[in-house]
Amino acid sequence: MSATLIDGKAIAQRIREELVREVEKLKAEGIVPTLAVLWVGEDPASGVYYRSKQRLAAQLGIEFRGEVLPADTSQEALLERIHRLNEDPEVEGIFVEFPLPEGISPEAVRAAIAPEKDVDGITPVNLGKLLIGEEGLIPATPYGVMELLEASGVELQGADAVMVGRSEVVGKPLALLLLQAHATVTICHSRTRDLGAHTRRADVLCVAAGRPKLITADMVKEGAVVIDIGLNATEEGVVGDVDFEAVKEKAGMITPVPGGVGPMTATIVLKNVVEATRRLRGLTA
Ligand code: NAP
Secondary structure, three states: OOOEEOOHHHHHHHHHHHHHHHHHHHHHOOOOOEEEEEEEOOOHHHHHHHHHHHHHHHHHOOEEEEEEEOOOOOHHHHHHHHHHHHHOOOOOEEEEOOOOOOOOOHHHHHHHOOHHHEOOOOOHHHHHHHHHOOOOOOOHHHHHHHHHHHHOOOOOOOOEEEEEOOOOOOHHHHHHHHHHOOOEEEEEOOOOOOHHHHHOOOOEEEEOOOOOOOEOHHHOOOOOEEEEOOOEEEOOEEEOOEOHHHHOOOOOEEOOOOOOOHHHHHHHHHHHHHHHHHHHOOOOO
């Protein structure tokens, strides 16, 4: 059997079309949603993400205010810049590219962003809201995975979901979202004994470990839904954390890399900009 591909490009495109309509409605009320992106130190990988948000914002009619700051920018200067954006009534979304140069504390930066403008959902306030099930801004990649699962009609209630990876940006928030959707969630990490014993039980297997082809076919249950979040630059090009060629013969549904989760992330950041704009202006959806 060959798995059904979950086409992230097509699903992201449908969300973008909806966003275009929502941005037009906001503009009709004289509101131009605006995203400010700070890129410190010009890390080349971050540049790809910076430019993809810039291009997408232009397509959707969202104003993009990008600022490229030199690698020797001090933490104090960066925090000052963030505070000014927090106070700027014309900015609804703030996004800081990671990784930051050495000497700048990621925790201090996360904590400095106003939660209501935190369109990557990385502030302690938004992560705390996720934990207690309150409405906040949701981290973009996990939110994108949930949109992929919903668009593919995957039943989560009561399903065994296994999350491989426990980072603050992907693994932990995605595990919480799966739990909110009433899945029974297991979180695995680098110290997990016998990873395969856990992954083989999964009806829904999400992998964000940053280890090329960590998940092999013998680790996957027949018919499982497999979501590969990994993006690893290798000699073969960019590959995921799942051995796609072998696993697609066993899974029921699978995301390819590239073309699965990747296309969702920037789209969801901009969806969060629109959501933040509505909430800041007291508008309902
Ligand atoms: P990270 O912070 O490095 O976290 C990796 C997690 O995987 C850690 O929790 C680690 O466990 C766990 N892990 C590592 N090796 C493992 C193994 N052999 N068995 C089981 N667990 C293992 O990475 P991240 O930021 O979450 O990103 C993960 C991957 O997703 C990367 O490839 C990244 O490029 C990709 N990513 C993609 C997108 C997208 O838009 N598609 C967005 C974000 C990230 P410990 O906690 O025990 O160390």
